Amino acid sequence: MAPFDLTELADELGDGVLVTDADVVRSYSADQALFCPADGAIALVRARTVADVQATMRFATRHRVPVVPQGARTGLSGGANAVPGCLLLSLERMDRVLEVDAAERTVTVEPGIINQDLKDALAPHGLSYPPDPGSVAISSIGGNVATNAGGLCCVRYGVTRDYVRRLRVVLADGTLTTLGTTTAKGVAGLDLRSLFVGSEGTLGVVVEVTLRLVPTLPEPLTAVATFADIRSAAATVADLMASGAQPSLVESMDRATLQVLAECGYGDVGTGAGAMLLVQSDGSGSLEAAQAEVEALGRFAQAHGALDVAVSDDPADSAALVAMRRMAQPSFERWAQAHGGGQLLDDVCLPRTRLPEFYDRLETIRQESGLMIAVVAHAGDGNTHPSVFFDTSDPDSVARADAAFDAIMEVGLELGGTITGEHGVGHLKRRWLARELDEGSRRAHLAVKAALDPLGILNPGKMLAEL
């Protein structure tokens, strides 16, 4: 029996906030990562208010209970998964827009709001919040802040951190604090606000977020180029970005991805195509500038032997092509279900110029593993997402998938990249974080963690567990 009484916590929370029903607790115990443990939660707190979060953290501090903060549990690294003896602290019910300040171009929200819901709420104001992770329709702003989420438009518009002005955070001991300022500029003190962005629930619980906004993004031109192989597509991207172009979206899909999409009925680009490049340019609102960039893409693509290049200024075409790209992951999931069930999704970010070499190295890994590996990439940022497919019922297949997954990160580091561009470390890559960081950085990480969470109760066993 636990050395504390949960009714003590229940009494401090609003009605129905503390959930101990085992089935419900279990249903909140994992995000979307594979191969990450998720057992042992003792209860679920479905916070409705900042006071609920503070009471939870005060209780956790008193009794040294681990707390796992959660948003929409759409993460891909196990960062929101239960750990033994923990309280799951869900922020999904705190999902209000608190203030849209059109004059200052900021919005203040609770962390549980879904990214797309925020975008929809801003549209009538002529304002936009650009970051658009693949999970845009299902992931929460709090989760986006916790992982410093990226997305498709980052190549032009940056990542979550670039938009966070101010955070309200509940610290490990339950203290509520404000980090940063809503003003356009501000350098009063250490940038603890940025430190919390991407900290994956290991330093505190974000309970309010003020985001900088931009005017509604201009409609882009969309270009599609197909190639015989992904290497040519990657070389085209490297040339395009080195030319000074500033496209608003540069996505690539390899042969395996195109095949899975075609099999699932989400688009067929023809049998000859071994790769597809999807590029958008909004020219910052200038059609002329957008046309110039799209034409530049065409030239680079031709120089690298493109099979076909097509351009459209029809928003419906554009939306359909981006939708096709966004169907890659759901298609992978369907394909995996039909072929042994396993998909390990990687997230290696590389210098763009190393992309062709990366694909060469990946081909070797594919051959050695004997597994299907399909790669979509936010290619303009060098951020690749190789998926390794395997048979979950075959230990040998699982082992080969695991080895391939690791080999991909190893190549990423060798080529000057990072083990995670946008998905985060969570449980899945904690061992690899220790590989990427040098000794001084590892020590600094642990020192900062101990400073802000001296009892080690915030999301233990995750990001920082193997440093």
Add this chain to the structure above:
Amino acid sequence: MAPFDLTELADELGDGVLVTDADVVRSYSADQALFCPADGAIALVRARTVADVQATMRFATRHRVPVVPQGARTGLSGGANAVPGCLLLSLERMDRVLEVDAAERTVTVEPGIINQDLKDALAPHGLSYPPDPGSVAISSIGGNVATNAGGLCCVRYGVTRDYVRRLRVVLADGTLTTLGTTTAKGVAGLDLRSLFVGSEGTLGVVVEVTLRLVPTLPEPLTAVATFADIRSAAATVADLMASGAQPSLVESMDRATLQVLAECGYGDVGTGAGAMLLVQSDGSGSLEAAQAEVEALGRFAQAHGALDVAVSDDPADSAALVAMRRMAQPSFERWAQAHGGGQLLDDVCLPRTRLPEFYDRLETIRQESGLMIAVVAHAGDGNTHPSVFFDTSDPDSVARADAAFDAIMEVGLELGGTITGEHGVGHLKRRWLARELDEGSRRAHLAVKAALDPLGILNPGKMLAEL
């Protein structure tokens, strides 16, 4: 006598790196802030290499000697000033460009390089590093990183932090570590890189900086509007920014500033003008977009009773107007020399919509103090720089200036702003930092500081000294 022997340090450093000549040490003992102590340095280390910096920090750790890292000592808050018994650690000799990577659009530099020298080195590559503090011609990139420096183009292009990809930092004990990644995206671990940006030498010594770059910025259109009073100019700015415009520069000067500039021979906008607004728009390269923004400015200015609005697309005109704005501070210095010698330069950043109210409140402070107060502002960011002029030989004048300086920050906080938008805290505003931060944030600041500098040897008595 000090309980250690400096020859022990000299032996570990390159030839001529350790300087103990009292006159030289004194000449390196202060930045450009007023009212900040700067006595007591025991020696100056003019580092040439990372190894020099490491040796200095190892020595400082062994003997618990305070270390004050310095760039070009152009700061305005006393952050680079000597403290009793300290080693001054100057990075000015480490001023090389290590690598321009045009394909990745990054540059790696040593910290001592002057911002403008970096810009000049990048121009032949068709690349630009946007941040342009008023001190662009004299301040170093390391100093810009230490203060998260802003500038004139921030309203469109952001501040130093938005461009820092990777830092190499020597920690308090001499350990060299790499924070961040050169790739476009990366979320491996805590964002210690951003934590170090703006940390004013209190957490470690930055010895290498990799910056993200953008293609050469387009030539802007420039508009000048004059008004009878600064309140009308401020209201124009608030309307312009609320309209969704994205100008690349929005600077305002009040009546006192225009008078000082005229007296110093740097431009005379006519006797009726009580305020001037200087706005640039580059339309992201689209002349049409730039024209639309400049026309919008004209409409808002007329609605607020502008005396005159003029537009130019001549780069020479544009350069002359920006040069006039950049002469404000040198003119203030000359004017102060001729009128009692004292100028206290403040740096309050406000929500843009509160600018008119801020100027009203400032008028009251001006009347109560009986002193001249002149205000230039990066108005598009709400970042105001009120200068309080006083007679250094008159204790009453000094006291009134001090009170006015404080009152300005008090109003800034009351209106939802911050005590420093870009100059930093240093020694000058350390008491005010304690006012701005809440209790949880103050404790978090001290915990993080203790975690990374357990002996308290890095720039003690500055930013964090009164939390």
